Amino acid sequence: MKLHREILTPQMVQYDDFSSRGETQYLPYLMYFNRPDYRSEAINTDRLGFRISHGVDEQASVGSTLPDGPVRLLVGGSVPLGYGSTSDATTMASRLWTKHASSRPWLTYAGHCYNSTQELLLFLLYRHLLPPVEEVVILSGFNTLVMSRLVEMHRADQGPFYFCGEFFEQMEEVRARHRKTSRGFGRRAKPAVPSWPSPDEVRPELDDAIASAVDLVGRHLASWQVLAAATGARVSFVLQPMATWLRAEPAPEEKLIFDELDRISKLGTWEALYGDVSSVAAGQRYADALAPACERQGVRFVNLNPVLRAAVTDKSWLYVDRAHLTDEGNDIVAALLADQLGLS
Template sequence: MKSPRAELTPQMEHYTFVLEDQPYIGFFQYGNENTPVYRTDPCGFRISHTADGRTASVAGERPPGPVRLLAGSSAVFGVGATGDHATVPSRLGSRHAPGRPWLNFAGQSLNSVQELMLTTLFQHYLDEVEEIVVLSGVNNLVLSRLPESQQGRHGAFFECGPAPENLPTPDQRIARASELTVRHLKGWQRFATAFGARLTYVLQPLAPWVREEPAPQEKALFDELDEVSNWRRLHNDIASMEVGRRYAQALREGCASAGVGFFDLNPALGEAVADDDWLFVDRVHCVDAGYDTVARVLAEHLELP
């Protein structure tokens, strides 16, 4: 008998999280990967789709003219999608906001400073950028559990050391994660200003921040994952809607002080779906229908053609 994960989400066997060691950012996708569910360009950025059937990527071919960037980590990369066509950048570029190509400007397991560093390392591939959306937030809060000795000057990153037995309080985790995020958004703001682009920070969806009870398929998947992972032990204190809203408020205030637009996708996504709509493959990543709904709600908020 197949497990729920194998039966419901067979595409996940191709998301192995084997990343290439990279200077400056630590790790990134391999370039020119071609798996049954995703392809990357020569620099490791995932391919996205456009409304006219063409493809676009940071270091690969794309239609001429201005582009829009969707930046972030594994959820923007599209872990859980059955193909490149189903990621949020692809759904924006091919259906919900198709006026310009959307580039998938994301790397798996990145924190906010690593996301920002991509702009420095790969800006030479970008000529005209008219819109930048940073869809992120979960990784910084997850990494806030690590002790001060692992935080360094710019925040902890994945694989930098073991998790402690005694975790900071949710308020301490929110304060640390939001401060780092806003600090790095000021760098994004300078980057956007240089291009004359609008910048928006979007708090990405986390399943328990979207709705109190998961859909039936989600519950089966979450229960299976909880048997083999330490999610509940390490993150149960932040995996509540109340903490999600407090985190969003801290980010909202920080973005306002930095002059950056802010949008909490979690309540908007919860209002856009029915209780039994299947959105998530795990608590952070979506199935195709979930990513399409994220793209639709995001496009409505941004009011882009």
Template sequence: MKLHREALTPQMQEYDRFFDHGDMNYQPYLMYFHQQGFRSPTVNSDRSGFRLSVGPDGERASVAGHVPPGPVRLITGGSTALGIGATGDEHTLASLLWRRYAPSGPWLNFAGRCYNSTQELLLFTLYRHLLPEIDEIVIFSGLNNLTVGRLPEWQQGDHGAFWFCGEYFTAMDELRERNRKTSKVFGRRSDRARTSRVATFDDVRRDIGQVIDSAAELTLRHLETWRRLAGPNTRISYVLQPMFLWMGKSCSPEEKLLFEEIDRISKLGTWEELYGDISTPDVARRFAEALQAGCEKRHVRFHDLNPVAAATMTGNDWIFVDRAHYTDKGYDVVAGLLAETLGLS
């Protein structure tokens, strides 16, 4: 029997190919990025892995490809900013802003799938040299810092945990073992004690207040650096992304089928089991309050788009392909709200 995902959102199979771990674009410093030079009817990337955006006359642009004369504008963040769920490059937030809602200048897609705020900042640091003057940066993010903020304390380090960091720690432990020297003490080998580095669901951080505080602290620390790197003439806005459960939206018939199916076939567990404790409107509100206060001090504009989006959508509106990513209609609605809320033209 055909899955609802295949029938309702066939484009998601192209995203599966785009993010195939067997073809992962492993990167120094960033850990991973999108496939380079990927081509499909749904998603396309340039020589470095940045997704293409589409302008009013069909002009295509990307960070490591064709860059229109400056100044340019960037939208960055995680997979929702990247446009997972859109049926084509022209339906992402960057393209919709450029083509329809804020067409006075080109918008480039600067997002990275599964990126936390550390990786978002590093991406900008590593590829800023490819761009002309930048007059606007919109950071459309938030969910990833909270989700990886629940990972075990020993995975957090100085710069926060990141998606797939278990694979990193496993590989580094194997490398350490291969290079570890043993010594002989009075004719006996002395091996260093080995500790397990495999995280389990029991290791997840349960203090949600702590998760919110650490996610906000990390985000604001990186926004401070964004502000300094971008320069005084670049306007920076941080937008807390609308997420299905944060908005308190009721399910459309399509969303209900898709969500139930995703929970049923997930090998890791249901969304509620994995992320239920950070998916409430109250958590979004507390996180937004912490971010807003810090953004004001750093001269970064802040907007929580969840209540704004919730006020414009009904239960009959099919907005989400899963609880975090949008349909074409969802991206169109959110792009319009972004332009209106941020005063973009």
């Protein structure tokens, strides 16, 4: 018997393959990035792992063909990457380029599971490949907030990243090998890094997690502004629309998929994993803290959740899971982005 997910969103099987942990592309500094030269009906990437964006009669990506003139960047994690869309042509960047803000080409500048640190580093590492950049639209927020709850994984005042437990565990093995070969006396081995997520970990209060996430986002936006000033690009931060930040009750198709995902998940239900940060009220508190942080950096801020809520009905099917959008969802969000940011 087929799952509702396979019937309603058959493209997700290809995304499962695309994001397979066994095929992860590990990179210096970034830790990991999208699979390069990936080919499927649903998603295609270039030699570096950037997703292909579509215009009316052309295509472009950071690691392949690029337009001659100024471009606009859609930056972030898996939502601006278009995770869940049925094709490259139906991603948010492609809908902006072909319909809603088509005066300039849009490039998808996003990595699966990325937080605000990785978004900034990705720009730094590949900026040299870009033509002049006119707009930087960062559609993000949730991953940084989720990671801010992992108090045991903070290192050197930097926030954790997805799969960081595996990294720290492997590095602990390297440290242990060096200890065995050391000739020093009286050295006391440090305790092993806890697994992630640690079963004994106490999550911080919501306001503390929000404060930590906002601090990281604010720091990175300051760096974005310094980098953008060299080219005159405008930087905007848009708090991504999440299904659970948008409305308390999902659309009928969404409920079928969400309930099923909870049943088949090996990690636990969404509520158990993310319930403390994913309610409508939590999303609003996060937005209320992000707005002044963006203002201090001179960055335009938009909380897209109430904007999207006002633009749809309770029965509008927008999500393939609680984070990622359907084709219709991508198109609606692209139109709202163009309107809210005054892009043509």
